[in-house]
Amino acid sequence: xxxxYDKTHPIPMPPILWDNKGFWDGVAKHELVFQKxxxxxxxxxxxxxxxxxxxxxxxxxARSSGKGTVYSWVTYRESPHPAFKAPYxxxxxxLKEGMRLVSNLVDIKPEEICIGMPVEVVxxxxxxxxxxxxxxxxx
Amino acid sequence: MTVMRSIKNxxxxxxxxxxxxxxDSQRTELYLACQTIKAALDDAGLTPEDIDGLVKQTDxxxxxxxxxxxxxxxxxxxxxxxxxxxxxxxxxxxxxxxxAAGAANYIVVYRxxxxxxxxxxxxxxxxxxxxxxxxxxxxxxxxxxxxxxxVGRVAMIVRRYMHExxxxxxxxxxxxxxxxxxxxxxxxxxFYKKPVTIEDxxxxxxxxxxxxxxxxxxxxxxxxxxVVTTAERAKDLKQRPAYVLGVSQNMVLETEELNxxxxxxxxxxxxxxxxxxxxxSMSGVAHKDIDCVQLDDSYGPFVPMQLEALGFxxxxxGVDFCKGGDRIRSGGELPLNTSGxxxxxGHIYGMxxxxxxxxxxxxxxxAQVKDAELVLVASGAGGPASGLILGGK
Numbered sequence: 001x002x003x004x005y006d007k008t009h010p011i012p013m014p015p016i017l018w019d020n021k022g023f024w025d026g027v028a029k030h031e032l033v034f035q036k037x038x039x040x041x042x043x044x045x046x047x048x049x050x051x052x053x054x055x056x057x058x059x060x061x062a063r064s065s066g067k068g069t070v071y072s073w074v075t076y077r078e079s080p081h082p083a084f085k086a087p088y089x090x091x092x093x094x095l096k097e098g099m100r101l102v103s104n105l106v107d108i109k110p111e112e113i114c115i116g117m118p119v120e121v122v123x124x125x126x127x128x129x130x131x132x133x134x135x136x137x138x139x
Numbered sequence: 140m141t142v143m144r145s146i147k148n149x150x151x152x153x154x155x156x157x158x159x160x161x162x163d164s165q166r167t168e169l170y171l172a173c174q175t176i177k178a179a180l181d182d183a184g185l186t187p188e189d190i191d192g193l194v195k196q197t198d199x200x201x202x203x204x205x206x207x208x209x210x211x212x213x214x215x216x217x218x219x220x221x222x223x224x225x226x227x228x229x230x231x232x233x234x235x236x237x238x239a240a241g242a243a244n245y246i247v248v249y250r251x252x253x254x255x256x257x258x259x260x261x262x263x264x265x266x267x268x269x270x271x272x273x274x275x276x277x278x279x280x281x282x283x284x285x286x287x288x289x290v291g292r293v294a295m296i297v298r299r300y301m302h303e304x305x306x307x308x309x310x311x312x313x314x315x316x317x318x319x320x321x322x323x324x325x326x327x328x329x330f331y332k333k334p335v336t337i338e339d340x341x342x343x344x345x346x347x348x349x350x351x352x353x354x355x356x357x358x359x360x361x362x363x364x365x366v367v368t369t370a371e372r373a374k375d376l377k378q379r380p381a382y383v384l385g386v387s388q389n390m391v392l393e394t395e396e397l398n399x400x401x402x403x404x405x406x407x408x409x410x411x412x413x414x415x416x417x418x419x420s421m422s423g424v425a426h427k428d429i430d431c432v433q434l435d436d437s438y439g440p441f442v443p444m445q446l447e448a449l450g451f452x453x454x455x456x457g458v459d460f461c462k463g464g465d466r467i468r469s470g471g472e473l474p475l476n477t478s479g480x481x482x483x484x485g486h487i488y489g490m491x492x493x494x495x496x497x498x499x500x501x502x503x504x505x506a507q508v509k510d511a512e513l514v515l516v517a518s519g520a521g522g523p524a525s526g527l528i529l530g531g532k
Binding site: 003011012013014015016017019020024045046047048052071072073074075076077078079080081083084088090092099100101102103104115130132 | 275276277278279280281282283284285286287288291294295296298299302344345346347348349392400401405
């Protein structure tokens with residue numbers, strides 16, 4: 001099910017580092033980008049300094065189709081943090097390009113969630129300083 | 140495949156010490172560590188002066204110098220750490236390598252945690268600047284989506300496992316039921332005389348679906364210490380030695396601690412599979428000869444997944460293997476976690492599993508397997524893993 005927030009508590013956002021900054025810069029522009037190796041074309045997520053396939057340091061932030069399927073999902077019945085109101089679901093999305101991304105679903109009924117469900121990215125402008133890439137059921 | 144045949148049968152666990160499991164020890168972790176190390180030394184027939192090596196877990200609050208100064212260990216020639224949930228068997232490996240190489244004669248391995256009263260996992264801790272770079276890189280992709288608890292991280296893997304092999308969540312119930320059955324016989328554990336039924340399991344509340352409360356370990360205050368020495372020295376000590384026949388640790392591409400989401404397959408413990416290959420190969424032992432297993436049961440569904448990874452059954456057959464509990468209970472063909480393990484005795488990060496393996500070999504378990512000679516221990520399912528085969532001969 002979709003996630004709802006208790007706005008009196010900030011959503012935890014760990015500091016962004018040089019290696020993953022490109023991802024979050026993309027999100028700020030409503031673009032879903034991932035690290036892609038310039039040498040061999042391998043998509044790398046989570047971002048790493050090297051391409052683990054060809055060990056190249058040459059990489060770019062390339063745009064993903066934003067389309068994929070639900071690879072796995074869970075529903076938190078107890079909230080681990082006061083910002084998040086339980087119950088809510090967290091999904092692991094497998095994008096068409098092969099990367100997997102932890103996220104939330106929007107506009108979804110709990111009984112609709114299943115592994116293999118086609119989804120597409122949407123951007124949730126939560127506050128001026130926080131935008132999150134989320135997914136909705138693809139038509 | 141490189142296996143450490145050179146140290147097979149050359150070292151042994153000769154002393155064990157364990158505190159009570161409680162929800163509030165009212166003692167510092169250092170106190171628990173020292174008390175438990177003393178118990179292990181008494182058990183082995185050694186004194187602190189004999190100890191010249193220590194192996195600790197990285198996250199453990201009791202540093203080596205605090206132990207040596209408290210206990211009067213005057214001349215340490217070997218010390219170091221192992222990290223992750225998969226540290227326990229790897230710590231024995233470090234100790235075994237240390238004594239086999241002659242870097243030290245008697246090495247103590249210890250772990251002392253006030254897990255219930257002091258150190259409950261506080262998610263906000265993980266957003267602080269205290270994390271390593273690699274953890275931070277991951278955490279930005281999990282925390283803002285509310286994916287913050289360890290149970291949640293594990294549940295994601297378990298859901299995928301259920302999907303791939305058409306498993307219903309209540310089929311995992313036999314693991315906690317059997318662990319609590321064994322724990323109910325163990326006066327030192329947290330669940331002495333407190334068995335649960337499959338009906339209790341079905342009614343147990345969901346924490347993070349598909350995981351119920353009874354699937355998850357409870358935090359405890361506890362400590363464990365082990366003494367490791369060479370097989371030669373072991374002969375002169377008080378107890379029947381538990382010889383290290385096979386030991387290994389493992390990490391593969393895209394290993395993460397309980398969130399191995401970025402590789403295929405997600406629903407398989409690749410590290411544990413590698414550990415299994417090495418410890419069976421090193422020891423020369425066959426699966427059918429293992430008398431009982433002490434597996435990582437910090438989360439119940441880890442057990443069928445480990446049985447698959449370690450080769451006790453085929454991929455996807457772990458749940459069937461555990462069905463009804465008859466194979467894995469005391470008296471069955473492969474008794475599991477005979478002290479109760481994390482779910483039925485208490486959680487001290489898998490260290491009690493090694494103590495129980497030693498007890499089985501000595502013949503003093505509260506759910507003793509008749510004439511147990513070969514016991515397998517595994518730690519760190521779902522992350523950097525380690526494993527151990529102990530033998531009485």
